[in-house]
Each structure stands twice: as C-alpha cells, then as structure tokens.
Amino acid sequence: MNLTDLTYLLPELILLLAATAVFLLDLLWLKRPGAEGKRALLPYVALVGLGLAALGLIPSLGGVRQVATMLAADPFAVFFKALAIIGVAVVILTAIPYLRGRTPYRGEFYALLLAVTLAVCLAVGATNLVLIYLGMEFLSITSYVLVGFLRHDCKSGEAALKYFLYGATASAVMLYGMSLLYGATGTTDLGGIAAAFASAPQGAGAGLAWLGTPAIILLLAGFGFKASLVPFHQWAPDTYEGAPTPVTAFLSTVSKATGFAVLIRVFMVVLAAMQYQWTALLIAVSIVTMTLGNLTALRQTNIKRLLAYSSIAQAGYILIGVAAVWMSGATFTGLNGVLIYLFAYLFTNVGAFAVVTAVESATGATEVKDYAGLVTRSPWLAGLLFVFLISLAGIPPTGGFMGKFFVFGAAVQQRLWVLVAIAAVNSVIAAFYYLNVVRYMFFTPAEEGAEPIGVAWPLRGALLVTAVLTLLLGLAPGPLITWATHSVQLLALR
C-alpha cells in the first residue's frame, strides 16, 4: 500500500465521502424548519458524487494493477464500476418522483444507493476471497435495507424479509465453499489459489485438491443468488414486486451484473484448471434458468413480476455467454458478449422499470391490464416501453439484439448447438409475453375516465438516457464492442 495506490482507489473514496455527506446533510437539514427545499437537493448531491466517482476511474484506465494486495484496478473492474455508477445514477433519477409522498426519509435512500455502489466497486475489483465475501455481503445487507425501505408498506417489508432469509442462507453456503477453497490451497488470494490448482497433482495422493469440485457448486449458490439463477431465484419475483420500483431496477441490473462479474472472475481465473467441470454445470443451470423464467413469465399479470421472471430468463441467456467462453493463453474469447449483453441490458431494463415507475407514480397501478390504452394516455411512455420491450425480446435495432447476437454467436462458435436451439426457442416464448404487453398498450382501449399520465422532469431525464442508449447500442455498437473486448482480454491476475 502506497500513495499511488490511492489514485486507483479514487472512485471508492469519493463514493464513501459522498455517501457520508448525503447522510450528514440529511441529518442536518431534517431538524431545521423550512429546510425542505434544501433536502430536495440531496439526490442531486448524490448524482454529483457519482459523477466525481466516474471521473475518479480515469487513473485506473488501461493496464492491470494490483492495489493494496487485495484489489485489482484492471479494465474488467473498471467496466463494471462504470456500469454500476451509470446504473445507479439513472436509478436515482427515477427515485426522485417515486419517493415523493411515500417516505419522509428520502435522504437516507440516496446515501444507501451511494453505499451500494461502493459495495459493487469493491466486489468487482476484489482479488481475495475475504474481500469478495465482504464486498458481496456489504452489497447484500445494504440491499436488504433498500428493499424494505418503505416501512409502512406491507409488501416492501415482506419483500425484504424474503430477500434477507434467502440472501443470508446463500451467503453462508458460498462462505462454506470459500472455506473449502482455502483448505484445498492454503491461501485466499485468487492468484495463489489458481497457481495451487494448476500445479496440483492429479489422482491418488492429490491432497485436498478434490475439494475444488464441491467448492464450485457451493460458490455458485452465492453468485447465482445475486444473479438470480435457477435454483437460487425464488426470492426474485416476490422481492422485485414488493420492493420500491427504483430498487427493483437496481437489483435486476447492477446487482445482477455484480453477481456475474464475481462469478466470471472466480471461475475463469481461479478455477480455470477445472473448466470442464463448471462449464457443464453452467450449461445445465443456463438451460433451466431461461426455460423456467420464460414459462413462468407467461402467466404473470403484474408487470413487476413479469419483468422479474423476464430478468431471471435474461440471466439464463447471459450465462450462455459465460459457459461458451474458451481460453487461449491470457485472453478470453467470447466473454466480451457477456459484457455487451450486461451493458445493453442495464439500459433496457432500467428503462422498462422507469416506465413502470412513471405509471405507478401517477396511478399507483402495477397490473398489466392497467396498461390498456396507454398509447392514448401517454404516447411517449407507450412508445418508450415498446422500445425497451423489443430490446428485451432481442429484436433489432436495439442494444438487446446486439447482446443476444454476441452471446449466441459465442455459443455457435463453441458448437453448443443444443444450447443455442433451446435459447432460440426461449427467445420466441419470451417475445410472446413482451408483445402481449405491447398489445395491451396499443390495441386495447383504455378504461372509461382514464386520465393522461404526467411524467416528472427527473424521470424524463432517466427515460431519455436509457431510451437513447438502448437504441444507440443497437445502431452504433462499435465503441461498446471495442471497450468490452478490451475489458476481457486483460482479465488476468498480474
């Protein structure tokens, strides 16, 4: 640890300071009479903090560096840190109108969102099992509070309870896997574990190296919980439905991406010697995840639940990309598809939830049938939701299409024909329930006396950013592809 290390820790330090600042300002202004106007500035303070944190990423660009022995400032981590910062910024914009009138403790909400961004930054950069555990747990515990934030809302509490009970169990299982890895290799450093497995003698007298196999399965429980993979997904529908909608947007994108980032780093780098074992496992999990997610989504009537099951299915598609990666030397061919998918999915899904937030803020309705005739009540919202839904279904010219193209392409190159066929069938099933919402919006008449829906300014900003980027990533994906490819090729420890 020396002073130059601190420049690579700038995003984390800035986020810590910003979160503390928002907490303290909220405390200071809460007691003062007449400071209500000032408290309305808190989300913008949080946004400035996120902007500064994004600038703090600049020193970490390019090159792979070990920071303070337990963190890596490599392009892979920078990619996910940027993803988290952008995602949380859009989530804050959607939260501004949503929280108005729902809870008086709005300042804490933004401070917690900054803290959760800090947790993501630590988890995606960690190169030591101890720090991975701490980062994931920091993320989980803060998320439990965010999910249960609306204390007087029955559903919010229930959502938080379910998330907490599943999350605590999953993290304990993951931890057991970590303890086995530590036992098999005698170290918690990812590079050290990789070296120990690569040089471990095979067959009889191989010592404790056989512990690697159970460790893979146990670790998958923890990472799969965050990424909402079947069979660790049961919390997702209830939590997504009950949580405040901006938090749902966060959980289904940034939190999920973190699960994938940690999974990729641990499986690709540390357990590379056992790739044949975990590839088969991931393929099986991927098939079950997308099939179950899509089939259950078909019979959902609540839009948040529908998007929850759709997000489980999307996790299955993303996992195809992870399973289809092959390694040659220090480069990971095919992995860039996963990053492209996650980035496009971020804007698409946050955008979809932003539309849901807009409708929910104005009418309080979250059922699919409440979207009947949305095109007459608010043509803009209907049009934007249409864009997000076709992007989720993977129809060009949207970012979602590019993501699917690269992920399925990697699977084709690996000759995983069965997997590709099942994914294609699933995409068709998914298109059915996405377009069903479109049918309600455009072709079903609105109820009598339905009023036009007004959208608050911050939410308009969020919708604009997500819609423009969803389309832009589909029309001009060049820069993203270059960036994602650069980010995975340097995914190595030292």
Next chain:
Amino acid sequence: MVPLTWYLVLAAGLFCIGVFGALARKNAVGVLMGVELMLNAVNINLVAFWRHTAVSGMTGQLFAIFVITVAAAEAAVGLALFIAIYRQRRTVNVEEIDTMKG
C-alpha cells in the same frame, strides 16, 4: 493433535444441521439461527484448515473474525426487519407472510 478430518466432519455436521434449520423452521428468527449455525461451521472449517494446512500467515483466523463481525451486522439488519414486520402483522411466521405469490 486432533486430526483435521474430525474437525471437517464436525463442521459438515453442523452445516447440515444449520441448513435443515434454515429450511425447516417456520419462525423467521429460527431460520436466522440456522444460518448462524452454518456460519459457525464455516468458522470451524477456516480455523481447522489454518491450523493444519495453511502455507503461512493468519488468513484463516482473520477470515473467521470477519465472518463473525459480518454475521453480527447481518443479524442486526435482519432482526430490525423482523421487528418492523412484527409491528405490521403481529407475526414473524414465514408461512403466514405470503401476500405475494405466483
């Protein structure tokens, strides 16, 4: 010295009891206690591995201390949640907390 295997069997047994508790208990506090047992099994594992196989350093012990600390934080948040829910519904029985389904 007690052999490593004994510790591992003890930890595995404790972990299984914890998993059973987490899955079978109906009271949310009981589920949380099951999770705590699982975490304690991990701690036994970590310290036993540290004593018997670690190359160098105090990593195993340190990891165990971190686990204990984080478990305390997790329990604090969890119990706060349980209290909030108990105030609303007068129960923390997980089978009765099921307004959302499907």
